[in-house]
Amino acid sequence: MKKERQATQVKQLHAIPVQGMPEVNPGDSLAEIILAALRGNEMQFSGGDILVVKHKIVAKAEGRILPLAGVRPSRRALATARRNKTDARAIELALREAKRVLRDKHVLITETQHGFVCANSGVDVSNVDGGESAVLLPLDPDASATKIHRKLKKLTGLHIPVIVSDSFGRAWRQGLCDVAIGVAGMRALRDYRGRSDDYGYTLRATEQAVADELAAVAGLISGKDARVPACIIRGYAYLRGRGSARQLVRPADQDLFR
Amino acid sequence: MKKERQATQVKQLHAIPVQGMPEVNPGDSLAEIILAALRGNEMQFSGGDILVVKHKIVAKAEGRILPLAGVRPSRRALATARRNKTDARAIELALREAKRVLRDKHVLITETQHGFVCANSGVDVSNVDGGESAVLLPLDPDASATKIHRKLKKLTGLHIPVIVSDSFGRAWRQGLCDVAIGVAGMRALRDYRGRSDDYGYTLRATEQAVADELAAVAGLISGKDARVPACIIRGYAYLRGRGSARQLVRPADQDLFR
Numbered sequence: 245m246k247k248e249r250q251a252t253q254v255k256q257l258h259a260i261p262v263q264g265m266p267e268v269n270p271g272d273s274l275a276e277i278i279l280a281a282l283r284g285n286e287m288q289f290s291g292g293d294i295l296v297v298k299h300k301i302v303a304k305a306e307g308r309i310l311p312l313a314g315v316r317p318s319r320r321a322l323a324t325a326r327r328n329k330t331d332a333r334a335i336e337l338a339l340r341e342a343k344r345v346l347r348d349k350h351v352l353i354t355e356t357q358h359g360f361v362c363a364n365s366g367v368d369v370s371n372v373d374g375g376e377s378a379v380l381l382p383l384d385p386d387a388s389a390t391k392i393h394r395k396l397k398k399l400t401g402l403h404i405p406v407i408v409s410d411s412f413g414r415a416w417r418q419g420l421c422d423v424a425i426g427v428a429g430m431r432a433l434r435d436y437r438g439r440s441d442d443y444g445y446t447l448r449a450t451e452q453a454v455a456d457e458l459a460a461v462a463g464l465i466s467g468k469d470a471r472v473p474a475c476i477i478r479g480y481a482y483l484r485g486r487g488s489a490r491q492l493v494r495p496a497d498q499d500l501f502r
Numbered sequence: 503m504k505k506e507r508q509a510t511q512v513k514q515l516h517a518i519p520v521q522g523m524p525e526v527n528p529g530d531s532l533a534e535i536i537l538a539a540l541r542g543n544e545m546q547f548s549g550g551d552i553l554v555v556k557h558k559i560v561a562k563a564e565g566r567i568l569p570l571a572g573v574r575p576s577r578r579a580l581a582t583a584r585r586n587k588t589d590a591r592a593i594e595l596a597l598r599e600a601k602r603v604l605r606d607k608h609v610l611i612t613e614t615q616h617g618f619v620c621a622n623s624g625v626d627v628s629n630v631d632g633g634e635s636a637v638l639l640p641l642d643p644d645a646s647a648t649k650i651h652r653k654l655k656k657l658t659g660l661h662i663p664v665i666v667s668d669s670f671g672r673a674w675r676q677g678l679c680d681v682a683i684g685v686a687g688m689r690a691l692r693d694y695r696g697r698s699d700d701y702g703y704t705l706r707a708t709e710q711a712v713a714d715e716l717a718a719v720a721g722l723i724s725g726k727d728a729r730v731p732a733c734i735i736r737g738y739a740y741l742r743g744r745g746s747a748r749q750l751v752r753p754a755d756q757d758l759f760r
Contacts, residue, residue: 254519254521254723254724254730255519256516256517256518256519257516257517257719257722257723258514258515258516258517259514259515259516259517259719260514261512261513261514263512347758347759349758350756350758351758353758360674361673361674361675411708411710414672414673414711415619415672415673415674415752415757415758415759415760416618416619416673416751416752416757416759416760417681417711417714417750417751417752418691418709418711418749418750418751418752419690419691419692419709419710419711419712419714419750420708420709420710420711421679421710421711421714421715421718422715423675432677433676433677434677450669450678451676451677451678452669452677452678452679452721453672453675453676453677453678453679454677454722456675456677456679456718457679457680457718457719457721457722458722460679460714460715460718460719461515461517461715461718461719461722463710463715464515464712464715464716464719464738465512465515466512472512480722491676492675492676492677493674493675493676494673494674494675494676498608499673499674500605500607500608500609500611500673501605501673501674501759502673502674
């Protein structure tokens with residue numbers, strides 16, 4: 245029987261850039277830096293807020309940045325770099341960070357130690373601190389998110405879920421999208437299995453990657469050049485609970501495209 | 503040389519659900535229905551707004567809904583449905599909608615006529631109108647978006663980009679994300695190639711799939727059961743110009759994972 249359409253009140257969602265963040269240095273507390281930036285903008289966290297942080301400042305705070313000058317590429321890295329027209333030293337680091345190489349044609353696609361599938365093991369090259377440096381993914385981005393989440397709790401008394409994001413390419417589709425590589429304080433997936441849809445039909449196999457969608461919101465806010473490495477999302481009714489970006493990784497044996 | 507960090511003013515982004523939408527019927531004008539719903543909420547479009555519409559109501563307005571009762575599954579559909587524990591009639595439609603079957607193990611992954619890679623050619627089963635029906639993807643979702651976009655222009659005088667969205671699964675990652683399957687009135691991709699990053703390093707090969715990220719925002723707003731099939735995104739500085747969801751489709755010969 246068709247159900248009556250209920251007047252579900254869905255809230256507006258707001259994505260608020262954290263403006264005026266200073267340079268981040270190894271050992272810095274991102275929670276403290278972000279709170280200071282908010283104070284500088286006469287803003288503060290509210291209950292229900294979610295914080296999305298670009299992995300780059302996490303990597304910087306955790307010292308996961310290497311000067312390229314000191315990297316000696318292997319023969320394999322040299323060959324791949326020549327083929328893909330890119331920097332052999334960055335490819336060397338990408339190979340070291342990789343658990344497995346999936347494709348090596350035009351672009352190096354690897355599975356990282358965390359299980360993420362992405363280009364060049366997520367290694368970015370940047371002109372950090374005056375010289376060419378490689379920014380590596382955090383060793384354990386869920387732990388990075390948890391650390392910021394706990395510190396925010398300590399400093400504000402609020403439960404603020406934290407997502408660490410990076411821009412990844414996708415199979416089949418053009419363009420990068422920001423996705424969650426670290427999650428703390430909320431469920432990364434929302435399970436709609438067993439729920440009814442608008443018309444009483446039971447939904448099957450429907451899990452929504454909400455942490456990735458939240459990362460995408462932050463991607464729109466910060467862009468590639470907007471210099472806004474942190475963003476607050478307000479108004480999203482997240483599900484509290486243990487969540488991690490590892491839950492967003494499809495196990496290799498269930499993946500039809502690896 | 504390291505550039506001075508500029509005080510880039512990045513705007514907040516708001517995602518506003520269009521509440522109180524009525525049932526959509528074949529032949530309905532979605533632009534008119536959405537404008538009426540907004541009036542009912544004492545709201546209106548502003549310049550700079552983007553409209554995201556779930557493909558399901560587009561399919562309904564365009565009559566892309568078939569009662570499953572009239573579908574006779576082929577032997578292939580019966581075999582696939584048995585293997586994947588799903589409805590053979592829906593699989594039959596999925597096979598008819600497919601240009602190519604990519605995987606047929608656990609779940610049927612196809613390339614649709616539009617070039618999208620997704621489960622079951624995007625065919626959804628729903629209890630529409632009292633019986634089990636299949637909702638098919640619009641024949642030309644870019645044209646569907648353009649139609650709504652033009653009608654909104656006519657009725658409001660405003661240039662409102664329109665995105666038609668659907669929830670797709672991804673390779674390598676768990677959970678569905680909403681993506682753009684139709685785009686009108688804005689660029690679907692944002693090209694950062696040749697721009698400098700925060701530290702003066704020239705970005706390489708960086709195109710952002712902004713239309714997909716905008717669809718993801720709407721995915722958070724509407725969820726699977728929130729009954730909000732349309733959403734306004736306010737505050738995103740989109741690039742005007744000819745855009746289409748076809749630009750988001752990676753050509754098969756450039757795709758390393760097909």
